[in-house]
Every structure is written in structure tokens, then in C-alpha cells.
Amino acid sequence: MRWVIRHCLLAILVFASAASGAPSGTLTPPPPELPAPDQFVAKDRPGDSGKAILLTWKDPPSLPAGATFEARRAEPPAYEWTKVADVKAGVQRYVDATAKDGVVYRYELRVHHADLADTLGLAGTIGPAVVSDPVASHDNWIKPERMNSLVACVLFLVLLLGSIGMAGRGTQFFIRRIAGLNAVDEAIGRATELGRKVLYVPGILSPGDIQTVASLAILGHVARATARYGSDLDCPNRDPLTFTSARETVRSAYLAEGRPDLFREEMVNYITYDQFAYVAAVSGRMVRERPAANFLIGHFFAEALILAETGQSTGAIQIAGTADPAQLPFFVAACDYTLIGEELYAAGAYLSREPVLLGSIRGTDLAKAALLLLGLVGIVSATLGHDWAAALLKTQ
Amino acid sequence: MSLIDRLFSVDRRWIFLFVMLAVAVPILFPLGLPVTTTGSTRAAFEYIESLHAGDIVWLSYDYGPSSAPENDPMAEAFLRHCFVKDVRVVMCALYPLGGLSLMNASAARVAREFPEKKYGTDYVNLGYKDGPEAVMRRLGENIADAFPTDVNGTPIEGMPIFQGIRTIGQFKVVFTVATGLIGEYWITLVNAQFGTPVIIGPTAVSAPKYYAFLNSGQLKGMLGGMKGAAEYEQLLARAYPAMSEFYHRTRLFTGTKGMDAQTGIHAVIVGFIFLGNVAFLLARRREGRA
Amino acid sequence: MTGLHFDIGRVLLLVCFGIVPLVGIILGFFAPSLRRQLPLIVAFVAGIVPILSLYIPKAFLSAPGQGMSPRLDQYLIIVAGFALPLGVVNVIQLNTRKVGRGEKGWFFSLVLLIGLFVMGSFGVYGAFSGTGIGFLPNGAPTPFQWMTDWLFQPLQSTIFSLLAFFMASAAFRAFRARNVEATILLVAGVLVMAGRVPLFDLLAYPFPPLKPAAASLTQTMGHLTEWIMDGPNSAAQAGIIIGSALGAMAMAIRVILGIERSYLGLGKGD
Numbered sequence: 001m002r003w004v005i006r007h008c009l010l011a012i013l014v015f016a017s018a019a020s021g022a023p024s025g026t027l028t029p030p031p032p033e034l035p036a037p038d039q040f041v042a043k044d045r046p047g048d049s050g051k052a053i054l055l056t057w058k059d060p061p062s063l064p065a066g067a068t069f070e071a072r073r074a075e076p077p078a079y080e081w082t083k084v085a086d087v088k089a090g091v092q093r094y095v096d097a098t099a100k101d102g103v104v105y106r107y108e109l110r111v112h113h114a115d116l117a118d119t120l121g122l123a124g125t126i127g128p129a130v131v132s133d134p135v136a137s138h139d140n141w142i143k144p145e146r147m148n149s150l151v152a153c154v155l156f157l158v159l160l161l162g163s164i165g166m167a168g169r170g171t172q173f174f175i176r177r178i179a180g181l182n183a184v185d186e187a188i189g190r191a192t193e194l195g196r197k198v199l200y201v202p203g204i205l206s207p208g209d210i211q212t213v214a215s216l217a218i219l220g221h222v223a224r225a226t227a228r229y230g231s232d233l234d235c236p237n238r239d240p241l242t243f244t245s246a247r248e249t250v251r252s253a254y255l256a257e258g259r260p261d262l263f264r265e266e267m268v269n270y271i272t273y274d275q276f277a278y279v280a281a282v283s284g285r286m287v288r289e290r291p292a293a294n295f296l297i298g299h300f301f302a303e304a305l306i307l308a309e310t311g312q313s314t315g316a317i318q319i320a321g322t323a324d325p326a327q328l329p330f331f332v333a334a335c336d337y338t339l340i341g342e343e344l345y346a347a348g349a350y351l352s353r354e355p356v357l358l359g360s361i362r363g364t365d366l367a368k369a370a371l372l373l374l375g376l377v378g379i380v381s382a383t384l385g386h387d388w389a390a391a392l393l394k395t396q
Numbered sequence: 397m398s399l400i401d402r403l404f405s406v407d408r409r410w411i412f413l414f415v416m417l418a419v420a421v422p423i424l425f426p427l428g429l430p431v432t433t434t435g436s437t438r439a440a441f442e443y444i445e446s447l448h449a450g451d452i453v454w455l456s457y458d459y460g461p462s463s464a465p466e467n468d469p470m471a472e473a474f475l476r477h478c479f480v481k482d483v484r485v486v487m488c489a490l491y492p493l494g495g496l497s498l499m500n501a502s503a504a505r506v507a508r509e510f511p512e513k514k515y516g517t518d519y520v521n522l523g524y525k526d527g528p529e530a531v532m533r534r535l536g537e538n539i540a541d542a543f544p545t546d547v548n549g550t551p552i553e554g555m556p557i558f559q560g561i562r563t564i565g566q567f568k569v570v571f572t573v574a575t576g577l578i579g580e581y582w583i584t585l586v587n588a589q590f591g592t593p594v595i596i597g598p599t600a601v602s603a604p605k606y607y608a609f610l611n612s613g614q615l616k617g618m619l620g621g622m623k624g625a626a627e628y629e630q631l632l633a634r635a636y637p638a639m640s641e642f643y644h645r646t647r648l649f650t651g652t653k654g655m656d657a658q659t660g661i662h663a664v665i666v667g668f669i670f671l672g673n674v675a676f677l678l679a680r681r682r683e684g685r686a
Numbered sequence: 687m688t689g690l691h692f693d694i695g696r697v698l699l700l701v702c703f704g705i706v707p708l709v710g711i712i713l714g715f716f717a718p719s720l721r722r723q724l725p726l727i728v729a730f731v732a733g734i735v736p737i738l739s740l741y742i743p744k745a746f747l748s749a750p751g752q753g754m755s756p757r758l759d760q761y762l763i764i765v766a767g768f769a770l771p772l773g774v775v776n777v778i779q780l781n782t783r784k785v786g787r788g789e790k791g792w793f794f795s796l797v798l799l800i801g802l803f804v805m806g807s808f809g810v811y812g813a814f815s816g817t818g819i820g821f822l823p824n825g826a827p828t829p830f831q832w833m834t835d836w837l838f839q840p841l842q843s844t845i846f847s848l849l850a851f852f853m854a855s856a857a858f859r860a861f862r863a864r865n866v867e868a869t870i871l872l873v874a875g876v877l878v879m880a881g882r883v884p885l886f887d888l889l890a891y892p893f894p895p896l897k898p899a900a901a902s903l904t905q906t907m908g909h910l911t912e913w914i915m916d917g918p919n920s921a922a923q924a925g926i927i928i929g930s931a932l933g934a935m936a937m938a939i940r941v942i943l944g945i946e947r948s949y950l951g952l953g954k955g956d
Contacts, residue, residue: 050745150741220949241769245949269780272777280845306852345934346933368929411851411854411858431884432904434912604919607915658883669872669875672859
């Protein structure tokens with residue numbers, strides 16, 4: 001449309017100048033020429049699931065202020081150009097996320113300046129266009145920017161599986177004493193002696209959170225112990241998925257101990273999804289029913305201190321465990337024993353004493369040692385002005 | 397019972413009574429205590445100050461009614477700052493229980509103070525979506541995939557505020573006002589994968605955890621709890637006389653007003669800690685002599 | 687002749703999470719040991735797919751909304767939605783039994799059931815009548831919204847406010863200089879508490895001549911607090927976060943590979 005208008009006006013101008021007998025050679029000076037973009041490349045965006053073409057270019061040195069880059073696309077063999085973007089100077093890249101996989105496109109990039117007048121006094125000037133080679137988008141097998149993370153994961157896996165393999169072949173590994181886990185039997189024994197129940201709160205998140213899975217593993221051991229000693233267990237839940245998993249865990253534990261007669265469905269119950277309604281209900285239970293042993297193990301938020309303090313006020317022995325740094329101080333202040341961070345994840349292995357599981361704790365410790373070493377080396381090199389460690393660990 | 401034994405076995409209800417008085421008295425009789433600013437809040441403020449008119453930011457309401465006294469003042473101070481600087485704001489709520497109604501109420505309050513701001517051009521409310529991690533992953537590809545319509549059901553494609561904006565990577569910053577994990581997801585998903593800078597406004601309980609992210613550069617700033625909100629309000633009032641006038645006159649609850657009560661309760665807790673330790677040391681000395 | 691469109695991601699998910707469990711349930715009647723094996727296979731697939739999608743961006747695995755991993759995210763939301771009625775049924779069963787038998791605390795169960803049915807009814811009514819659970823077109827709140835604003839939110843705030851009281855009593859009991867570590871904890875805690883608020887300004891409030899000194903002290907305490915939070919606290923938090931992350935990775939690998947099975951109630955020899 002602009003082409004038509006421009007050429008009609010040009011014709012009118014020429015005709016008018018000829019008709020008026022105006023001397024030739026008095027045309028207005030031509031507008032400044034806009035440069036073409038440099039190094040324009042259109043390629044499939046690397047490391048994605050497809051449907052995206054990456055356009056990159058360099059801003060030409062003589063680019064006037066206020067200029068932008070207009071990107072257009074066409075599907076060969078037809079060359080009907082459709083505008084896809086207007087990109088400001090300095091950005092030098094654009095991702096066309098409307099491309100279809102397998103469809104071949106060509107892209108055209110040109111400089112555009114809205115405020116410069118062209119030869120006919122129309123606002124806007126467009127520079128010469130640069131056209132890319134044909135390109136099609138497709139999904140990729142690898143995300144290059146995450147390769148360092150993949151290598152780290154593979155190394156971690158090697159250490160872990162190697163330690164598990166060594167444990168499986170009979171190597172004994174030393175695991176330091178974890179007071180909170182040693183106290184589990186003591187707490188359940190106390191509850192049995194006093195004839196009061198054991199309260200187990202498996203956190204407030206779903207089994208999608210790994211702390212809840214760790215908590216369910218410990219619940220299995222606690223349930224086996226309560227089945228063995230014949231004490232009552234109460235496990236109130238906030239999340240419906242955790243409720244169903246916990247019920248199956250406890251049922252299986254009682255079955256495995258040969259005491260299915262002691263299992264009651266009400267042992268594992270669902271309260272409500274609301275965080276504070278849940279904690280109000282559990283606190284009320286603690287005060288009314290006065291369990292002798294409270295296990296607060298899993299992922300907690302603001303309700304951690306309310307539960308721990310209420311339990312403390314009833315005189316129960318309390319074993320807590322969480323990997324959330326924000327709640328750890330409250331558990332440490334209000335509970336008798338606290339599992340801190342990775343002690344929670346090691347609990348299943350520690351309690352079962354299965355060599356294979358203990359081997360995995362050893363593997364984790366080896367990985368931690370390797371990270372510590374890398375951290376130390378990185379600190380020294382960063383202090384000396386070399387940032388290779390940070391660059392090595394950067395991922396996206 | 398000796399004094400030492402009495403101090404040791406103070407009934408917790410006395411502590412509760414003092415706490416109640418320490419909170420209630422400053423609310424009824426405001427003291428107007430000064431608020432000093434910290435580096436993390438100044439960093440957040442200066443980052444927003446460095447933005448230009450027309451820039452676009454994302455504000456996420458990731459908290460519920462229980463932490464509204466801490467988080468509402470933060471969200472509103474941020475929103476006022478953006479409006480004063482003519483920065484465009486896209487809002488959403490990712491917290492399931494109450495996040496949406498808090499966002500609606502908070503946004504409506506601030507919008508009334510800036511009648512010249514146009515909905516759909518200067519700011520937009522995208523409503524609530526479940527599954528924060530999945531939402532954030534989709535925001536990295538196409539915002540309209542995660543939020544096809546705004547809170548009123550209007551399609552976002554075609555809204556002036558989204559002209560030329562397709563993904564979260566194009567935003568200057570994400571400000572997440574958070575309680576719980578959702579704030580961390582913005583850091584580990586959006587900042588790590590799409591490079592969008594993040595500022596967080598957590599509750600005071602969670603704030604210590606985020607210093608690690610702040611020091612590693614994964615956060616551009618942090619408003620820790622009600623104190624952080626009060627600091628931001630102070631900085632805003634110092635930089636903009638209109639905001640100073642507003643915070644002086646407003647009858648709404650602000651972080652600055654809450655600081656008097658917070659100071660009172662800190663004083664009570666420190667006092668009881670001191671008393672408890674005096675009793676402990678005296679008891680130890682008594683045992684040593686015996 | 688048109689080609690067949692084969693969505694391999696959807697087919698794989700159907701096989702792994704539809705056909706395999708069904709086959710397992712049927713075969714489980716004949717071979718009970720399979721009942722233990724098949725959940726482990728499902729757990730393996732459910733765990734490995736999101737991990738692979740982090741590194742392999744192929745469309746069938748990772749494409750937003752269509753790949754196996756995003757679909758699994760959606761399935762989880764749907765499964766959680768189906769699990770919720772199970773929980774509600776359990777609440778009703780347990781509490782009606784308590785009320786029926788007149789057990790200790792039956793009155794609280796009655797209050798719970800009344801709240802559940804009243805608020806739930808308004809919510810369901812809002813969904814079916816099309817008025818929703820928010821505000822009506824004329825700006826008036828629906829009954830559900832009214833109960834949320836005037837009952838639910840104040841009750842939530844009340845329980846949350848208990849934290850202030852419990853924090854004070856926990857601090858009084860726990861912050862004692864029993865040994866070196868406890869003393870360090872005590873000193874750091876008091877310094878941070880004093881530095882986060884204008885404590886000295888409060889103490890100097892009745893004594894105007896002391897206000898400048900108090901202000902200066904508040905500034906100093908503020909800088910000290912910032913140093914504690916930026917330095918030792920940040921280092922300790924980073925250490926716990928990194929350690930927990932490694933522990934979580936190891937736990938996740940154990941669960942995915944079927945090495946850790948106690949969350950299923952299976953122990954040694956199972």
C-alpha cells in the first residue's frame with residue numbers, strides 16, 4: 001500500500017513540476033540513508049521443544065538514534081511478507097515463537113525509522129532489507145546451557161550408585177549418631193508405658209514434596225514400632241494425597257509386623273486443607289488427648305511453632321524434623337530432638353540400617369565433600385580474580 | 397518460693413499478657429518511632445527507581461490472609477512506586493487460599509489513589525491460577541498460555557499493556573510478595589531459566605533464608621517482613637513528596653504504623669530473655685555454693 | 687492420502703499410567719508379589735520423566751502443555767482433586783461417628799460438620815447457579831464470600847497471631863546461656879531482635895535528652911544486624927540449603943530407583 005501511495009505521489013510531483021514549468025534540479029535533499037543490519041542470521045532456536053526461530057544480528061555502526069529493526073517472514077516459494085516484530089536497537093535478537101515445526105521460512109530484516117521523512121515527505125524511512133537463508137524450526141535433543149548440570153547429576157549418580165554397590169558387596173560404612181532418630185523407640189516406649197497415644201504429623205505438603213516422602217518413610221518405621229508395642233497411633237493430615245499415602249503406609253506397616261488386628265482406619269485421618277484450621281485442630285487434639293510422644297516430621301510453615309509449643313505445654317516428648325531453614329529454629333527451641341536438613345532424608349536409611357540405604361548416605365557425603373572442595377577452590381580463584389568456578393556452575 | 401524459682405517458673409500466661417499489652421498499646425496510642433532502612437530494601441527500591449516510564453513489571457500475590465498485615469503494605473508500596481514512576485504493572489495471584497481476594501482488594505485500593513491510571517494499559521489483573529510451577533514454566537513460553545484472560549474474562553491478547561510482550565523474560569522485574577515456597581519458585585524457575593530479575597517480599601520468618609539468594613545475586617532486593625514494608629514506605633516518602641503526604645494522612649494500615657507494635661513486642665521478648673537468664677545464672681550460682 | 691498424527695508422549699503416558707497399573711491390578715490377583723513391583727515401576731517412570739525433560743527438550747517430552755512432563759503436572763492436579771473428596775468423606779465419617787456415639791469432644795465435631803456443610807453448600811450453590819463464590823455483578827458478596835471475609839479470614843488471622851505469644855514463651859524458655867553454643871545463639875538472637883526495630887528509641891521515648899544517643903545506637907545496631915544477616919546467617923542458611931538439596935536429590939534417586947520403599951510401608955525383605 002505504501003509502495004502504491006509513494007509511486008502515485010511521485011508521479012503527481014513529477015507531473016506538477018513539469019506542468020508548472022518549474023526548473024528541474026530544485027528537489028528537496030534526499031533523506032539520510034539507513035544502513036542495513038549486519039550479520040543477520042535466522043536459525044532454529046537451540047535447546048528447545050520446537051516452534052521457535054532465533055533471529056540474531058548486529059546493529060550497524062551508523063544507526064541513527066530512534067531507529068528500530070523490522071522483522072518480516074515469508075514462506076517460500078510465495079513471498080508474501082508478514083511483519084513479525086519491531087525490535088529496539090541494542091537488543092540484537094528476536095525469537096519468533098509463532099513458527100510451525102517443519103515449515104520452511106525466510107526472514108527479512110530492515111532498519112526502520114518512524115520519524116525520518118522519505119523522499120516524498122512521508123513520515124518513516126525504511127532501509128535496505130537483508131534476507132536470511134531458508135530455515136525451519138524443530139525440537140532438539142539437548143539443552144546446551146544445562147550440560148554442566150547434567151554432568152554434575154551424572155557424577156552425583158556415579159558416587160551414589162558406587163557407594164550403594166560397595167555397601168551391597170558388604171562394605172560397612174560409619175554413620176554418625178543422630179540423637180533424634182535414636183530417640184524414636186524411646187519416645188514410643190514412653191507412650192506405651194503411659195498408655196497414651198503417639199501423634200505423628202507428616203508435614204502439610206503433598207507427597208510431591210520430597211520432605212513428605214521422607215516423612216512417610218519414617219512414619220512406616222514409627223507405625224511398625226507402635227504395632228510392635230501395641231500403642232495407639234494418631235496421624236492427622238492436611239493434604240489429601242498425603243492422607244491416602246499415609247494410610248497405606250501405616251496399614252502395610254501393621255501388616256508387616258503381623259498385627260493387622262491393631263490397625264484402625266481412624267488412626268490416619270484427614271482434617272482440612274486450610275493451614276491454620278489444620279493446626280487449630282491438631283493443637284486442640286494435643287491439649288485434649290495429651291499424646292505422650294509427638295512426631296512433627298516433614299515440611300512445615302508458620303504452624304511449626306504453634307504445634308511445637310502446644311506440644312511442649314502438654315509435656316509430650318517431641319521429635320521434629322524439617323529441611324526448611326526458616327522453621328528449624330522454632331523446632332530447635334521447642335522440641336526435645338530435631339532432625340536438621342539432610343538428617344531427615346537420611347532417617348529412612350538410618351532407622352532401617354539396610355546396608356544399601358546406608359551406602360547412599362555415604363554417596364551423598366562424598367558428593368558434599370566434592371562440592372566443598374570445588375567451593376574452596378572457587379573462593380581462592382575468585383579472590384585471585386578468576387571467575388571460572390562461577391561460570392562453570394552457572395546454569396539456566 | 398524464692399525469687400529465682402519464681403523467675404524460672406513464670407506462668408506463660410504472664411508472658412502472654414505482656415505480649416498483648418506490648419502490641420495493643422502502641423496500636424491504640426501510636427508512638428511514631430523512626431524507621432531505619434537496610435541494604436536489602438534499599439537495593440529493591442533503587443532497582444525500581446532505575447526503571448523508566450513505560451517499562452513493565454510483574455507483581456505476584458503469593459500470600460494468604462494470615463500474613464496480610466506483613467505482605468499487604470509491601471505489595472501496595474511497590475504498586476504505588478510503580479504508578480508514581482509510570483511503570484506498567486501486570487498482577488497475578490498464585491496462592492490458593494485467599495490470594496485472589498487479597499489481590500483484588502489491594503489493587504482496587506491503590507488504583508483508587510491513582511485515577512489517571514488506565515486498566516488494560518497501565519496495569520492489569522490476571523487473576524489466580526493453580527499449580528505455580530507449571531504456570532511459571534508456561535510464562536517463559538507464552539504468557540497467554542498461562543493466563544489467556546484477565547480476572548474479568550477479557551482475553552489478554554489485544555490488550556494495550558501486552559503490545560509486544562509475550563513472555564516473562566521481557567519483564568524488567570518480578571516482585572513476588574510471598575509466604576511459603578512460591579517465592580522460591582520464582583527464583584529457581586523464572587530467574588534461573590529465563591533470566592528475569594526477581595525481588596522478593598517474604599514474611600519476616602522466611603526472610604533469613606533469602607539472604608543466601610540475595611548474596612549470590614539471584615535476588616535484586618528483599619523486603620523482609622513488616623519492617624521491610626515500613627522501610628520501603630520510608631524510602632518512597634523520602635523520594636516523592638506526594639507519597640510522603642499520603643503516608644502521613646492515610647488511615648489505611650501501613651508497615652510504618654505496625655512498627656510501633658513490633659518494637660513493643662521485641663522489647664518484651666528481650667526483657668523476658670534477660671529475666672530468664674538472670675534467673676538461670678543466679679540459680680547456677682546458688683547450686684555452685686550449695 | 688493423509689499421514690497419521692502420532693502423539694508419542696500421550697501414548698507413552700497412557701501406557702505407563704493407565705495400562706501398566708490396570709494390568710498390575712489384574713495380575714495382582716494371581717501374583718501378589720506384582721502388587722509390590724508395579725507401584726515401583728510407576729514411581730520410576732513418574733520420577734524419571736520430569737528429570738529427562740529438564741535436559742532433553744524434545745517436544746514429546748517437554749513441549750508446554752503437550753509433552754509428557756507438563757501433562758504429568760496436570761495429572762497431579764487432577765489426582766489431587768480426586769483425592770480431596772476422599773479426605774472430605776473421611777472427615778464426615780469420623781466426625782459423624784463421634785457425634786453419634788457421644789464420644790469425648792463430640793461438640794467440636796458437630797461444629798465442624800455444621801461449618802463444612804453450610805460453607806460447602808454455599809460453594810456448591812455458587813458453582814451450579816453461575817453466581818460463583820466471589821462477588822455478584824452488583825458488587826455485593828455472595829454468601830460464600832461473606833463467610834470467607836467475616837469468619838474464615840478472621841479465624842485464620844487469630845490462629846496466626848498465636849505465633850506472637852508462642853514465640854515469646856519459646857524464647858523465654860529456650861534462650862538460656864547453658865553452654866557456649868547456647869550463649870552464641872542467645873547473643874545473636876538478642877542483637878538481631880534489638881537491631882531490627884528502634885528498640886533504643888522506644889526506651890528513650892520518655893527521656894527526650896537521650897533521643898539522639900538512642901537514634902545513634904539504633905543505627906549502629908542496625909548495621910550490626912545487617913552484618914549478622916548478610917554474613918554468618920547467610921552462610922549457615924546456604925549450608926543448610928545445599929546440604930538439604932543434596933539429601934533431597936539422594937532421597938529422590940532412591941525413591942525413583944526403588945531402593946527406598948518404606949514410604950509404601952515396605953521394609954526389609956519386602
